[in-house]
Amino acid sequence: MSITHHPGDETLALFASGRLDEARSLVVATHLSLCPACRRTVRAFEDVGGAMLDTLPPETPAADALTKVLARIGTGDSVEQRKELPSPVPAEPLPAPLGAYAMGPWRWIGRGIEFRAVDVATDPGMRVFMLRAQPGTRLPRHRHKGDEWTCVFEGAFRHNLGRFGPGDFDEADEAVEHHPTVEEGVPCICLVALEGGIALQGWLGRLLQPFVRI
Numbered sequence: 001m002s003i004t005h006h007p008g009d010e011t012l013a014l015f016a017s018g019r020l021d022e023a024r025s026l027v028v029a030t031h032l033s034l035c036p037a038c039r040r041t042v043r044a045f046e047d048v049g050g051a052m053l054d055t056l057p058p059e060t061p062a063a064d065a066l067t068k069v070l071a072r073i074g075t076g077d078s079v080e081q082r083k084e085l086p087s088p089v090p091a092e093p094l095p096a097p098l099g100a101y102a103m104g105p106w107r108w109i110g111r112g113i114e115f116r117a118v119d120v121a122t123d124p125g126m127r128v129f130m131l132r133a134q135p136g137t138r139l140p141r142h143r144h145k146g147d148e149w150t151c152v153f154e155g156a157f158r159h160n161l162g163r164f165g166p167g168d169f170d171e172a173d174e175a176v177e178h179h180p181t182v183e184e185g186v187p188c189i190c191l192v193a194l195e196g197g198i199a200l201q202g203w204l205g206r207l208l209q210p211f212v213r214i
C-alpha cells in the first residue's frame with residue numbers, strides 16, 4: 001500500500017494524548033491500522049506523553065483517556081458494549097478499528113453514492129459514516145463548514161490537493177474547497193468524520209440530513 005497523505009504531526013500528537021474526540025480518533029486509528037510510519041510517530045509521542053504523565057499525581061484523568069483510546073487500535077476488544085443497530089455483519093473486510101462499531105445498512109443518497117452510518121458516541125454535531133462512490137462519480141463542489149476527516153480503504157478519488165487512495169488520510173477544514181472525482185476502476189470506499197454544527201450544510205449535509213436526524 002502506497003500512502004502519500006498522512007495526518008499532521010499535531011493531529012497525531014493530539015491522538016497520542018487522547019485529546020481527540022472519538023469520531024476523529026476513529027478516522028485516525030483507521031489510518032494508523034494501515035500506516036506503519038504514522039504508528040511509529042504516535043509511539044514516539046506516547047513515549048514523550050508517558051514520561052510527562054509519570055510526573056503527574058496518580059489518578060490523573062488524562063492517563064485513563066489515553067489508555068482508552070489506544071486500546072481501540074487494532075483489537076477493539078476493550079470497547080464497551082454498544083447498542084446494536086439492526087444490520088448484518090459487514091460483508092466487506094474493514095480496517096480493524098471499525099470492527100468494534102455497529103453500522104447501519106448501506107443506503108443510496110445520490111447518483112453513484114451510498115452512505116452507511118457508523119455508531120460512534122461522540123459530540124453533538126459530529127457524524128461518522130462510510131461512503132461508497134461508484135467509479136467516475138463526480139461529487140459536487142463544496143466548501144466545509146467544519147472539519148471533514150476522511151480515510152480511504154478502497155479505490156481512490158482526486159481533488160485539487162492530489163490523489164487519495166487506500167490508506168490516505170484527508171484532513172480538510174473549512175478553508176478547503178473540495179470537488180472530488182472518483183477514479184475509474186473500483187468503487188471508492190472511505191470513512192468520514194464530519195463536523196456539521198447544529199445543521200449540516202452544503203450538498204453533503206442535504207444528502208445526509210434524512211439519515212442522521214440532526
Ligand SMILES: [Zn+2]
Nearest residue numbers: 006007035038
Ligand atoms: Zn500515515
